Structure formats: C-alpha cells, structure tokens
Amino acid sequence: MSYRPKILAAPLFVVSLIVLAAHASFVQATSAPYPQRIVSLSPSVTETLFALGFGNRIVGVTTYCDYPAEARKLPKIGGFTNPSLEAIVGQRPDLVIGVNESSHPVKAREMERLGIKVALISVTSLNDILNSIQSIARWLGNPEAGEKLTQKIARQIDAVKKRVAPAPRRATLLAVGIKPLVAVGGKNFIDELITLAGGENIAGQAAQPWLNLPAEYVIAKAPRVIIEAGMGSEREQPAKRWQDLKSIPAVKEQRVYYYRSDKILRPGPRIGEGLEEIARLVHPECFAESQRGLNPGSGCEGSRP
Amino acid sequence: MKVLDRRKMILVNGVLLILLALSVIACALLGPVRLDLARAWQNIFAANSDAEILFRARLPRVLLGVAIGGGMAACGVVLQALLSNPLACPQMLGVSGGASLGGILGLIFFPNWLLPIASGLLGEISWVPLAAFLGALLSMIFVYRFSLFHGRLHPYHLLLSGVIFNAFIAAVIMFLNSIVDFYQAQGLLFWLMGSLSTRAYLTVAFIWAYIIFGFLWLWSKGLSLNLITLGEEAAMQLGVETAALQRQIFVASSLMIGAMVSVSGMIGFVGLMVPHVMRLIVGGDHRLLLPASFLAGGIFLCWADTLARVLLAPAELPVGIVTAFFGGPFFLYLLYREGGKKPAL
Numbered sequence: 210m211s212y213r214p215k216i217l218a219a220p221l222f223v224v225s226l227i228v229l230a231a232h233a234s235f236v237q238a239t240s241a242p243y244p245q246r247i248v249s250l251s252p253s254v255t256e257t258l259f260a261l262g263f264g265n266r267i268v269g270v271t272t273y274c275d276y277p278a279e280a281r282k283l284p285k286i287g288g289f290t291n292p293s294l295e296a297i298v299g300q301r302p303d304l305v306i307g308v309n310e311s312s313h314p315v316k317a318r319e320m321e322r323l324g325i326k327v328a329l330i331s332v333t334s335l336n337d338i339l340n341s342i343q344s345i346a347r348w349l350g351n352p353e354a355g356e357k358l359t360q361k362i363a364r365q366i367d368a369v370k371k372r373v374a375p376a377p378r379r380a381t382l383l384a385v386g387i388k389p390l391v392a393v394g395g396k397n398f399i400d401e402l403i404t405l406a407g408g409e410n411i412a413g414q415a416a417q418p419w420l421n422l423p424a425e426y427v428i429a430k431a432p433r434v435i436i437e438a439g440m441g442s443e444r445e446q447p448a449k450r451w452q453d454l455k456s457i458p459a460v461k462e463q464r465v466y467y468y469r470s471d472k473i474l475r476p477g478p479r480i481g482e483g484l485e486e487i488a489r490l491v492h493p494e495c496f497a498e499s500q501r502g503l504n505p506g507s508g509c510e511g512s513r514p
Numbered sequence: 515m516k517v518l519d520r521r522k523m524i525l526v527n528g529v530l531l532i533l534l535a536l537s538v539i540a541c542a543l544l545g546p547v548r549l550d551l552a553r554a555w556q557n558i559f560a561a562n563s564d565a566e567i568l569f570r571a572r573l574p575r576v577l578l579g580v581a582i583g584g585g586m587a588a589c590g591v592v593l594q595a596l597l598s599n600p601l602a603c604p605q606m607l608g609v610s611g612g613a614s615l616g617g618i619l620g621l622i623f624f625p626n627w628l629l630p631i632a633s634g635l636l637g638e639i640s641w642v643p644l645a646a647f648l649g650a651l652l653s654m655i656f657v658y659r660f661s662l663f664h665g666r667l668h669p670y671h672l673l674l675s676g677v678i679f680n681a682f683i684a685a686v687i688m689f690l691n692s693i694v695d696f697y698q699a700q701g702l703l704f705w706l707m708g709s710l711s712t713r714a715y716l717t718v719a720f721i722w723a724y725i726i727f728g729f730l731w732l733w734s735k736g737l738s739l740n741l742i743t744l745g746e747e748a749a750m751q752l753g754v755e756t757a758a759l760q761r762q763i764f765v766a767s768s769l770m771i772g773a774m775v776s777v778s779g780m781i782g783f784v785g786l787m788v789p790h791v792m793r794l795i796v797g798g799d800h801r802l803l804l805p806a807s808f809l810a811g812g813i814f815l816c817w818a819d820t821l822a823r824v825l826l827a828p829a830e831l832p833v834g835i836v837t838a839f840f841g842g843p844f845f846l847y848l849l850y851r852e853g854g855k856k857p858a859l
Contacts, residue, residue: 426546428563
C-alpha cells in the first residue's frame with residue numbers, strides 16, 4: 210500500500226514493457242508515428258492528456274470531461290458509461306483511450322471490430338494510475354512528459370507523507386453519498402489516499418470499492434474524521450447531519466468536513482493535489498502556518514493521539 | 515358470507531402481534547456490529563456509542579421497517595381486491611412513480627433545504643420526502659382523472675393508467691438521470707433503490723400516523739371488500755356502493771403509498787407477496803386478512819432489513835434485493851404446496 214518512487218521503478222519498467230509489447234502492433238500500423246486524433250472515454254484520461262501536453266490531439270471527450278476548461282469546448286462523444294459508438298467513429302480517431310473499470314471493455318470490442326485502435330488503462334490503485342500516465346505518454350511518443358508528470362505526483366505524495374509521518378493515524382470515514390450513506394471501501398485508490406494522508410479508512414477492510422454503510426457501523430468504528438465527498442446531491446451542512454451521534458469522536462471534536470473535489474474522486478493527474486487537501490483535513494495540525502519553512506513534519510509531533 | 519370467527523381472529527392476530535413484538539426486539543439487537551446492552555442502558559442520554567447504535571441507528575429503522583412492511587402489505591391486499599387482479603401491488607398504482615419523480619426533482623434542485631418543525635423545536639425534516647409526497651399527490655389526481663370511465667373509477671382503466679403512468683415516469687427519471695452530472699446520477703440511483711435507513715423519529719412518527727390511520731380506515735371497509743371480490747355486480751346487489759368504495763380505497767391507499775415511497779423509496783415485493791401468503795394461510799376474509807397481512811408484512815420487512823444489514827457486513831444491501839430473494843422462493847413453495855390440494859388463487 211505504501212508508495213515509494215524508487216520501489217515503483219522496477220514494476221513500472223516491467224509493466225511498461227508489457228504494455229509496449231501489447232501495443233507495438235498499433236504503433237507500427239499507423240502511418241504517422243504516433244496517434245494524432247485521440248478520443249478520451251473518461252474525465253481522468255482527458256485530464257491526463259492535457260497534463261501531458263496532448264490537449265491539442267484530442268478530438269472527442271465525454272460530457273463529464275470538464276477539466277481543464279478547454280476540455281469543455283471539445284466535441285462530445287457521449288457519457289462515461291455509455292459513449293456513443295457513432296459519435297466516436299465520426300471523429301475518425303486513431304486512438305481511443307478508456308478505462309478498464311467501466312463499460313469500456315465491451316465498447317472496445319465493438320470499436321476494434323470497426324478497425325479503431327482502443328487502449329484501456331487500469332485505475333484501481335495508485336500504482337495503476339501512475340503507470341497509466343506513463344503508458345499514455347509513451348503511446349503518444351513523449352515518455353519524458355510521462356516521467357516528469359509521475360515524478361511531480363510522486364513528489365507531492367512524498368511531501369504529504371513527510372508532513373503527516375509524526376502524527377498518529379486517525380480513523381477516517383470518507384463518504385461519497387449520504388442518503389443512503391455510501392463510503393469508500395478497500396481496493397480503491399481513494400482508500401490509499403486516505404492512508405497516505407495519515408488516516409485509516411474505517412471501511413478499508415471491505416471487499417467492495419464503494420459500499421453502502423449502515424449508521425451503526427460508523428458509530429461502532431468511531432471515526433475521528435468524517436469527510437463528505439458528496440457523490441450525489443448533498444452539498445451543505447455535513448456537521449448538522451451528524452450532530453445526533455455525539456459518541457463519534459469526529460462529531461465531538463468537530464472534524465466533520467465537506468470536501469467535494471474531482472481531484473480525489475478522479476483517478477487522474479491531480480491526485481497529488483487532492484491528497485494534500487485531504488491530509489489537511491485529517492491532520493490540520495501538521496499543516497499549521499507556523500510550521501512553514503521548518504523541518505517539515507515536525508509540526509504535529511506534539512499532537513494528541 | 516361466513517360470520518367472522520372471533521376466536522380465529524384473536525388467535526391469528528394475537529400470535530402475529532407477539533411475533534411482531536419479538537421481531538422488533540430481535541432486529542434491534544441484531545446487526546453487523548456488537549451491541550453491549552448493559553452499557554446502552556447505563557446512560558442513554560450521554561454520548562454513549564452503544565445507546566446510539568440501539569436508539570439512533572437501529573430502533574428508528576426497525577420501527578420504520580414495520581410501518582412500511584405493514585403498510586405495503588395492507589395496500590397490496592386492498593388493491594388486489596379492488597382491481598380483481600392477483601398481480602396488483604402498490605408499485606402499480608402510478609403513485610409510486612410520481613413519488614419517485616418528486617423525490618428525484620427534490621434531490622436535484624434542493625437537496626439540502628430543511629423544513630423546521632414547530633420552529634425547529636421538534637427538529638427539521640428534509641424537503642426531499644416532502645417533494646416526493648407532493649409528487650405522489652399530483653400523480654394520484656392525474657391517474658384518478660384518467661381512470662374515470664363514464665364518470666366513475668374503473669378498475670381496468672386504473673390498472674392500465676397506473677402502469678403506463680409509471681412507465682412514462684420511469685422514462686422521465688432516466689432522462690433526468692442522464693443529464694445530471696456523474697456523481698449526482700450515482701446518488702439518484704442509490705436513492706431510487708430504496709432504503710429504510712433513518713435516524714429521525716419524527717419521520718418515523720409521521721409515517722406511522724399515516725399508516726395507522728389509513729390501515730384502520732381500510733380495515734373498516736373489510737366487509738365491503740369481501741363483497742367486491744364476488745364481482746362488482748354482485749357487490750352492488752348486496753348493497754355496496756361500489757363506485758364510492760373504489761374511489762375511497764384508491765385515495766386512501768394512494769396516500770399511504772405516497773407517504774411510504776417518499777421516505778423509503780421503492781421497496782418491492784412486500785406488497786405483492788405478503789397478501790398472497792396470508793391469503794393462503796388465513797383465508798380470504800378481508801376483516802382477518804387485512805390485519806394479518808399488516809402484521810406479517812411488518813415482521814417480514816423487519817427481518818429482511820436486518821438481513822440486508824448483516825449479510826454482506828459491513829456493506830449494506832438494498833433491502834429490495836433481500837425481499838425478492840427470500841420472499842420469491844418462499845412464495846413459490848407455498849403456491850406449489852397449495853397447488854396439490856386445491857386451486858391456489
């Protein structure tokens with residue numbers, strides 16, 4: 210679960226070899242050396258393409274692709290789970306990129322039958338996300354950009370890890386839906402982000418990546434931090450919603466936050482930024498202003514467990 | 515028409531009432547997490563996790579489950595009689611679709627408005643169930659208007675307009691679901707799946723008030739319901755004002771269903787299955803069948819929700835999955851067993 214760039218290098222290399230081998234065929238087949246007309250089937254892929262500097266090669270995005278702002282102006286090819294085959298074909302792409310954890314594998318087969326090259330990336334874990342950034346960069350002929358971006362994210366992750374290292378782990382509930390209560394479970398990159406932020410996901414042992422939690426489980430697990438990340442329609446008053454459960458430390462200590470951000474919900478290039486934002490909620494004392502410039506991390510050593 | 519057997523009445527309902535009471539206690543004590551009962555009682559009003567698990571997380575939920583299960587079953591009984599159709603169920607009336615649409619619109623446009631009750635003294639309730647209930651009322655009027663045939667409510671038309679209205683509403687909901695943003699769409703789907711999860715005793719009290727009032731009113735029509743199952747003509751000859759009865763039953767059950775769907779979403783199968791099971795067990799006299807179905811529906815949903823909390827713990831299953839999964843085979847078994855003896859329905 211714990212992430213270190215150096216350890217990552219070896220599996221990254223192996224994975225990238227496999228990916229390279231798997232996609233060597235399409236790289237050879239195209240007359241232009243690298244794909245120039247790309248359709249993205251997911252908001253995180255769109256963000257990655259822009260972050261790598263390939264925004265000008267995108268010819269189609271989903272209706273949910275709203276970041277960066279330029280993505281909104283691109284032609285739409287349908288939703289995330291239900292992209293329109295017709296709209297994709299109409300863009301005459303030389304590469305379509307989708308994610309494995311969606312309906313895309315099914316669509317991919319249909320597109321391949323029509324002779325369109327499709328690449329699917331995995332985004333279940335943090336490693337997956339970093340690997341897929343590098344893969345995309347390589348497919349598009351700029352591996353250095355991939356290297357640079359993943360190193361930047363790795364630095365962001367490291368900085369947060371250093372900050373929260375001295376602090377004790379805080380049991381954390383990250384709710385993505387409120388009525389009914391939907392929490393982040395295990396086997397999910399957000400679960401890893403919670404851990405890296407110095408938290409301990411109270412639903413982390415669950416086999417499902419997202420799960421509907423009964424209130425009694427939250428009471429029994431006594432989280433010290435509750436973050437409502439609002440998948441669904443709940444926007445305000447998170448503290449009010451929990452106020453009847455005073456035995457929960459997060460409620461007693463007023464650590465119930467509303468933090469809705471695609472930075473953590475999307476498995477894209479902004480997860481490093483998102484991680485810092487969650488860490489500031491889980492361990493605000495580690496980010497106290499007075500600690501700026503001091504030896505990072507020394508700020509929360511004195512904090513109560 | 516047989517005279518009502520008072521001893522059977524007291525025996526059946528007494529046994530069911532005791533079972534219901536035991537179920538409520540058992541379901542409040544069972545769950546995915548351990549509960550220390552002694553600690554829960556020690557200081558109920560302090561910040562005590564055991565007390566909160568028992569009185570905040572479980573008890574309101576169990577009580578809501580009993581009300582919804584009972585209400586759905588009672589509505590199922592009268593609708594099956596009113597429409598002379600064994601497949602009639604609360605989800606069929608059009609009201610449930612209207613309530614869902616109202617709730618969805620509420621979730622999209624004002625998810626966080628709270629309505630203070632008695633200037634906040636009694637707490638606050640969300641506008642979402644109120645929007646759902648408003649949707650139920652409007653669709654009730656709408657369906658009623660389209661079910662009139664030569665100026666009176668016609669069962670056949672009621673069935674058709676209800677089913678078609680619901681299909682139309684389902685399309686509107688799917689349309690809304692595909693234009694809102696991705697995360698919001700997820701939230702809407704979870705809401706639509708239905709859940710008994712609540713911590714608000716105020717909501718539970720509202721629902722109980724509706725259900726009790728509606729149920730007693732339907733029960734008082736038990737004898738007329740018996741007659742109407744003989745056929746409209748026969749009922750009329752026996753002195754039942756069928757037009758008035760049909761109208762009243764439609765309005766009463768619509769109000770009950772609207773209130774239930776507003777709070778707990780679409781929990782299927784209870785309203786369809788429990789009436790049939792109880793008809794096989796206690797017979798078709800509505801004066802007995804109605805209370806027996808009410809109590810049995812309460813017991814059934816209470817246990818179904820407990821299973822929903824426990825089966826995949828810590829994850830909670832949508833309760834509708836449990837009701838269909840356990841209710842379906844049991845119902846088929848009863849049908850099969852009865853089939854050997856005599857015509858089942």
